[in-house]
Amino acid sequence: MLSHVIPPPRGYTKVPNGLVRQSRLGSDAKILVIYVQGLPEGDRGKALSEHARDLHMTGRRYQKAKTELVASGYLHEKRETVAGGRWRTVQVFSNFPLTDDQAARLRAGVPADGYELVSTGPVPTAHFPTVGAPSGPVVGGLLPADEELGKNESHPPTEAGSGDGEQDGQEEPEGAASEEASEGLLEEPSEGPEVAVAERVLLSLRHEQRQLHLGVREARTLAGLAAEWLRRGVTAADLRRALCSGLPVEGVRTAVGFLAHRLREKLPAAPEAVPAPQPPPPPPALITCAGPGEEHMFRPHVPWATTCGPCHREEQRAFWADALARADAAPEPPPWRERFAAVAEAGAVSGAGAGAGAPGRSAP
Numbered sequence: 001m002l003s004h005v006i007p008p009p010r011g012y013t014k015v016p017n018g019l020v021r022q023s024r025l026g027s028d029a030k031i032l033v034i035y036v037q038g039l040p041e042g043d044r045g046k047a048l049s050e051h052a053r054d055l056h057m058t059g060r061r062y063q064k065a066k067t068e069l070v071a072s073g074y075l076h077e078k079r080e081t082v083a084g085g086r087w088r089t090v091q092v093f094s095n096f097p098l099t100d101d102q103a104a105r106l107r108a109g110v111p112a113d114g115y116e117l118v119s120t121g122p123v124p125t126a127h128f129p130t131v132g133a134p135s136g137p138v139v140g141g142l143l144p145a146d147e148e149l150g151k152n153e154s155h156p157p158t159e160a161g162s163g164d165g166e167q168d169g170q171e172e173p174e175g176a177a178s179e180e181a182s183e184g185l186l187e188e189p190s191e192g193p194e195v196a197v198a199e200r201v202l203l204s205l206r207h208e209q210r211q212l213h214l215g216v217r218e219a220r221t222l223a224g225l226a227a228e229w230l231r232r233g234v235t236a237a238d239l240r241r242a243l244c245s246g247l248p249v250e251g252v253r254t255a256v257g258f259l260a261h262r263l264r265e266k267l268p269a270a271p272e273a274v275p276a277p278q279p280p281p282p283p284p285a286l287i288t289c290a291g292p293g294e295e296h297m298f299r300p301h302v303p304w305a306t307t308c309g310p311c312h313r314e315e316q317r318a319f320w321a322d323a324l325a326r327a328d329a330a331p332e333p334p335p336w337r338e339r340f341a342a343v344a345e346a347g348a349v350s351g352a353g354a355g356a357g358a359p360g361r362s363a364p
Contacts, residue, residue, distance in 0.1 A: 013038035073097030198226035
């Protein structure tokens with residue numbers, strides 16, 4: 001396919017590639033998002049249905065596009081009461097998928113990422129004049145991985161040999177004071193394999209929650225607290241879930257302070273000491289087999305055994321073979337009729353002998 005694209009110099013709308021390539025959205029839903037995004041700020045206050053009506057998108061076409069936008073997270077609706085007992089529907093529309101928590105922050109006037117004020121520079125004082133024009137607060141955004149809140153590295157440190165004693169009366173810079181305060185609140189990480197695993201878990205929290213973005217030094221400082229969780233039997237996945245779940249609705253102001261508080265307050269109990277398993281009993285001593293053949297040793301599996309397994313099986317085989325031979329050599333018993341006749345004859349003989357031996361009765 002040959003394509004010829006001319007970028008417009010003016011009057012265009014930037015559209016994210018994720019929206020254009022979203023397979024779960026139809027063409028009507030995508031056009032509706034692009035249309036609302038390209039409107040001036042003052043023309044976006046109307047309901048979404050009115051914007052769709054301007055595009056001649058009504059009826060089932062609009063309902064289908066709206067359903068797709070709600071399912072994909074581009075549109076969030078919430079009904080709330082107003083004065084007089086009436087209801088109104090508040091719509092949060094975005095060109096990027098939002099979660100329910102992020103949409104609730106936008107309705108409350110808080111940025112979706114939870115940051116209200118992030119400033120990386122020192123607070124100006126009356127002693128030193130502020131250079132440059134005043135600037136407003138930086139809303140949203142994330143700090144680089146190698147920076148910390150409240151630390152100012154705009155000026156290089158003073159050399160140890162310079163000053164000629166003027167350092168005694170010099171005020172301590174604010175960045176150093178904040179660093180000492182954070183070191184007093186947080187514990188230094190200890191050594192061990194759990195510390196490295198805990199540091200990796202802390203640095204990976206930014207992928208789960210943007211509010212929990214930590215710098216490298218901040219993660220290294222909190223690694224000692226997180227490593228204690230791992231020593232108490234908590235897996236890395238469970239630690240990540242415990243730190244990312246149940247965040248405040250109003251957002252997290254400082255990630256390092258929030259995580260330090262949660263790591264201390266939600267520290268699980270230490271596992272109970274499990275007694276060490278007793279060692280297995282030693283194997284029985286070797287004894288001489290009492291069976292035939294050459295002299296050999298074996299370990300008896302029961303205390304009363306005197307022969308090894310092969311000799312014992314040979315003795316049993318010989319015993320039952322002899323018993324079977326004796327059973328075969330024994331005469332076959334007579335039939336039951338003959339045995340019954342012999343028993344009856346023996347009874348008759350014993351009865352006759354008893355009658356002949358009895359004394360006679362004398363006459364009166």
